[in-house]
Amino acid sequence: MPTPLLTVNSVTKGFGANQPPIVKEVSFNVYPGEIFALLGPSGCGKTTTLRIIAGFERADTGTIAMDKQILASDDLYIPPESRGIGFVFQDYALFPHKNVFENVAFGLRKVTKKERRERTLEVLRMVDLIDLQSGLPHHLSGGEQQRVALARAIIARPKLLLLDEPFSSLDQGLRQTTREEVRTLLKAEGISAILVTHAQEEALSFAERLGVMKAGTLEQVGTPETVYHQPKTAYVADFLGQTNFIEAHVQNGFAQTPFGRVKVDGEAEGNALLSIRPECLKMLASDAWSSGARTGRIVGQAFKGHNYTHRVEVDGQHYLVQTDYNCPFQIGDLVVLIAVSAVSVTPETG
Numbered sequence: 001m002p003t004p005l006l007t008v009n010s011v012t013k014g015f016g017a018n019q020p021p022i023v024k025e026v027s028f029n030v031y032p033g034e035i036f037a038l039l040g041p042s043g044c045g046k047t048t049t050l051r052i053i054a055g056f057e058r059a060d061t062g063t064i065a066m067d068k069q070i071l072a073s074d075d076l077y078i079p080p081e082s083r084g085i086g087f088v089f090q091d092y093a094l095f096p097h098k099n100v101f102e103n104v105a106f107g108l109r110k111v112t113k114k115e116r117r118e119r120t121l122e123v124l125r126m127v128d129l130i131d132l133q134s135g136l137p138h139h140l141s142g143g144e145q146q147r148v149a150l151a152r153a154i155i156a157r158p159k160l161l162l163l164d165e166p167f168s169s170l171d172q173g174l175r176q177t178t179r180e181e182v183r184t185l186l187k188a189e190g191i192s193a194i195l196v197t198h199a200q201e202e203a204l205s206f207a208e209r210l211g212v213m214k215a216g217t218l219e220q221v222g223t224p225e226t227v228y229h230q231p232k233t234a235y236v237a238d239f240l241g242q243t244n245f246i247e248a249h250v251q252n253g254f255a256q257t258p259f260g261r262v263k264v265d266g267e268a269e270g271n272a273l274l275s276i277r278p279e280c281l282k283m284l285a286s287d288a289w290s291s292g293a294r295t296g297r298i299v300g301q302a303f304k305g306h307n308y309t310h311r312v313e314v315d316g317q318h319y320l321v322q323t324d325y326n327c328p329f330q331i332g333d334l335v336v337l338i339a340v341s342a343v344s345v346t347p348e349t350g
């Protein structure tokens, strides 16, 4: 592993003397050039964690270090403007009466007028806003405003960029293209970033690694593929997408399930909770033979354009199964489900 750029170590923060902490013992690293995401539901402490890293909030305990320099600890606090960290706010926070050029140039200080102008033009070119440099923010589309905020945040060449739900006010189509453009720019410039989002698809497609948060704690950190396919807890499995939970007995890494004998990822032996994603169940005609797999009936279908999600009843339980768009089965058909893979997860507590 390379040396981390950013280290967040055991950070805890509460608001108000008798209130429980909002962020609890959160620790993670971000590596040079890496795009990281903090994913979790509203109110779980993502923004607070980001604001502590930026220096807008001070943690109660724990340390933040970047490039081997302590930025915040119990007895040290470097102010935001001295941290070398850029921030893109959810609402972009542009100055309404400054034009695009002035908004972007604002992000760069302590340089000559000439350097400031040249770097501003360079960054405006990067985000394709050179023709709109004289416009005021309210004359721009949401996507253009987003690019102004991004340009302002990267103009001073931060080592780390913090992005707080920056795509949430864009409509669906624009959100995806803007996300791709921002990612390409960050990669080209070698800027590390932390994205905060509650949208799992956004975190999975934008980040190289992500941390899934639950009520102030980090439940799991890993690549998108790992947290999606090998969730450690039922909470992570459920938050990352649709899944089927079943209780089964695991022996030597295999379990007998209503979908036949299946290999189980994870540590479990004995009685365990398994998570099986809808796309990890295969649907066959009911006369297909498969050892131990029981017959079920399709009781619901949701067409999603590129695929279907079916609801199948087996022994009185409902399971979600994903198939291609050209699935031959209809509601009411008898089918057999086969599990391709399963993962054991820690059940939710409380």
Ligand code: ATP
Binding pocket: 015, 022, 040, 041, 042, 043, 044, 045, 046, 047, 048, 049, 198
């Ligand atoms: P969202 O996506 O809704 O912004 P989040 O996961 O980013 O959620 P935070 O914004 O970190 O969550 O907020 C976590 C909790 O801390 C919320 O209940 C919020 O009301 C509370 N909180 C945040 N900032 C403060 C503050 N300055 N004073 C008091 N409570 C605060």
